[in-house]
Amino acid sequence: EVQLVESGGGLVQPGGSLRLSCAASGFSFKTTAMHWVRQAPGKALEYVSAISSDGARTYYGNSVKDRFTVSRDNFKNTLYLQMGSLRPEDMAVYFCTTWNGKYSDSWGQGTLVTVSS
Amino acid sequence: EIVLTQFPATLSVSPGERATLSCRASQSISSNLAWYQQKPGQSPRLLMYDASTRATGLPARLSGSGSGTEFTLTISSLQSEDFAVYYCQQYNDWPFTFGPGTKVDLK
Numbered sequence: 453e454v455q456l457v458e459s460g461g462g463l464v465q466p467g468g469s470l471r472l473s474c475a476a477s478g479f480s481f482k483t484t485a486m487h488w489v490r491q492a493p494g495k496a497l498e499y500v501s502a503i504s505s506d507g508a509r510t511y512y513g514n515s516v517k518d519r520f521t522v523s524r525d526n527f528k529n530t531l532y533l534q535m536g537s538l539r540p541e542d543m544a545v546y547f548c549t550t551w552n553g554k555y556s557d558s559w560g561q562g563t564l565v566t567v568s569s
Numbered sequence: 570e571i572v573l574t575q576f577p578a579t580l581s582v583s584p585g586e587r588a589t590l591s592c593r594a595s596q597s598i599s600s601n602l603a604w605y606q607q608k609p610g611q612s613p614r615l616l617m618y619d620a621s622t623r624a625t626g627l628p629a630r631l632s633g634s635g636s637g638t639e640f641t642l643t644i645s646s647l648q649s650e651d652f653a654v655y656y657c658q659q660y661n662d663w664p665f666t667f668g669p670g671t672k673v674d675l676k
Binding site for chain 2: 496497498499502511512513514547554555556557559560561562
C-alpha cells in the first residue's frame with residue numbers, strides 16, 4: 453500500500469523559512485516522480501512543484517518560483533520542499549503526491565503551514 | 570498558464586439523481602484532464618484520468634467525457650458517499666492547474 457506522510461509544517465513568520473518532508477513507502481520511490489500540491493484554507497488546490505524520479509528535473513509554479521526548492525533523497529525514500537521568503541498567501545495545507553508523468557495518483561494527508569506574525 | 574473554469578460552483582442534488590459537472594479549459598488540452606474528489610478534512614482522491622478513464626476501483630456510475638476545452642464528469646445515480654467537492658486538473662502543460670471546484674451537496 454502506498455503511504456505518503458508529510459511533516460515539518462508549523463507556524464512561521466513572514467519572510468521566514470521552513471522545510472517540509474514527505475516520507476514514502478509501499479512503492480518504488482526511486483523510480484517515481486513526485487509533486488507538492490497545496491490548498492489554502494477553504495480554497496482550491498494549487499500545484500507547487502514537481503521533481504523527476506532521479507531529481508534531475510524540477511518544476512515550480514509561478515507563485516513560488518525562486519523562493520521554493522524541491523529535492524529528494526532516494527536512499528531515504530523522502531521528498532523535501534525547502535520554502536523561503538514565506539508570505540501570508542503561502543499559508544496552506546501542503547500535500548505530497550506521486551506523479552506518473554500525468555496526474556497525481558496517490559496523496560498524503562498533508563501538513564499545515566501557517567505564515568503569521 | 571492554462572485556466573480551468575468549473576460550473577456550477579455548487580450543485581444541489583437528491584440521492585439517486587444524476588449529477589453533471591462541467592470543466593472548461595482556456596485553451597485546448599486534448600484529453601489531458603483528471604478529476605478528483607475531496608471530502609472535508611481529507612486529501613483529494615483521483616477519480617478519472619485522460620478525461621474518460623476511471624481510476625482503479627471506481628464504480629461505473631462515474632463517467633467522464635470531453636476533449637479539447639470542454640469536459641464533463643457525470644455521476645449517474647448519486648449516492649451518499651458522492652457528496653463532496655470535485656476538482657478538474659489539466660496536465661497538458663506545466664504549470665499543471667486545477668479548477669476552482671464544484672461542491673455537490675444534498676438538496
